[in-house]
Amino acid sequence: SSDAQGESALLVSVDELRENYLFGLDLTDDDGNPFPDRMMEWYIKAGIDWLEKELDMDLIAKTHTNEIHDHYANDYGRWGYFQLQNYPVIAIDKITFQYPSMTTAVTISDEWIVLEDNGVSGVVQIVPGQGNIADILMIPGALLPMWSGATGRVPAIWHFDYRSGFEPLKAPPDLKHAIGMWASIGVLNIAGDLIVGAGIASK
Numbered sequence: 001s002s003d004a005q006g007e008s009a010l011l012v013s014v015d016e017l018r019e020n021y022l023f024g025l026d027l028t029d030d031d032g033n034p035f036p037d038r039m040m041e042w043y044i045k046a047g048i049d050w051l052e053k054e055l056d057m058d059l060i061a062k063t064h065t066n067e068i069h070d071h072y073a074n075d076y077g078r079w080g081y082f083q084l085q086n087y088p089v090i091a092i093d094k095i096t097f098q099y100p101s102m103t104t105a106v107t108i109s110d111e112w113i114v115l116e117d118n119g120v121s122g123v124v125q126i127v128p129g130q131g132n133i134a135d136i137l138m139i140p141g142a143l144l145p146m147w148s149g150a151t152g153r154v155p156a157i158w159h160f161d162y163r164s165g166f167e168p169l170k171a172p173p174d175l176k177h178a179i180g181m182w183a184s185i186g187v188l189n190i191a192g193d194l195i196v197g198a199g200i201a202s203k
Contacts (some may be wrong), residue, residue: 011048011059012179016039021184027191040187047182051175058060058165059085059175063093070177073152074159079114083155086164087122089115093161095126105159122164 014037018027027035052059064086075081092113098105108126116123166172171179 010041010044010164010168012044012176012183013169014044016176017044017078017180017183017187021180025188025191027187030107034102035187035190036157037191041185043183043186044179047179048049048181048184051178057088057180059166059171061084061163061165063161063163065161068156069158069160071157072104080124080169082124082126082158082160084122084160084162084164085125086162088117088164088166089122089124090163090165091119092124094159095124096159096160098159099157109152119164124160150175 029035038050049058067085069082071086092110092115095108095113096105109128112126112128113126114125152197168173
């Protein structure tokens with residue numbers, strides 16, 4: 001679920017929905033009461049959920065902790081290539097690795113972390129700087145062959161904490177448009193029922 005709550009978590013605001021998609025419509029009931037903001041928020045959230053499933057990606061910004069990845073020698077030879085499970089990536093909070101024989105995890109320096117395509121693809125690479133950890137991680141003949149073993153794979157030694165999706169009201173215009181169109185369907189269905197009666201609104 002989203003870290004934020006209420007309208008502040010939405011990618012399309014209630015005001016944007018009213019002004020850009022429902023402008024000029026009399027959105028009131030028979031007694032003149034306006035459609036509540038709560039209704040608008042509900043249909044916006046429904047539109048976001050629908051689009052997330054269609055695109056198989058995060059839209060509402062979420063924080064993911066301790067996402068586990070295996071170590072593959074071939075991928076690591078390509079500057080620590082990792083495909084994260086959720087994208088677009090807003091920021092990497094922490095990357096650690098811990099081989100089973102290690103008592104504590106090693107935290108990768110923020111300066112070594114590279115987000116490809118500004119995080120859009122969810123691909124992360126590790127480009128180390130100077131020092132002993134760089135020697136251990138990247139130089140063939142150090143610990144890398146022992147880690148990889150005969151298969152070139154070590155399970156579940158990499159751990160990622162990161163944030164993905166879009167921060168409130170900062171989604172690209174095309175995504176916001178799809179959400180706004182979807183949300184309008186629900187609102188207009190109710191409006192149609194109030195104006196001409198349920199079941200005959202298509203007239």
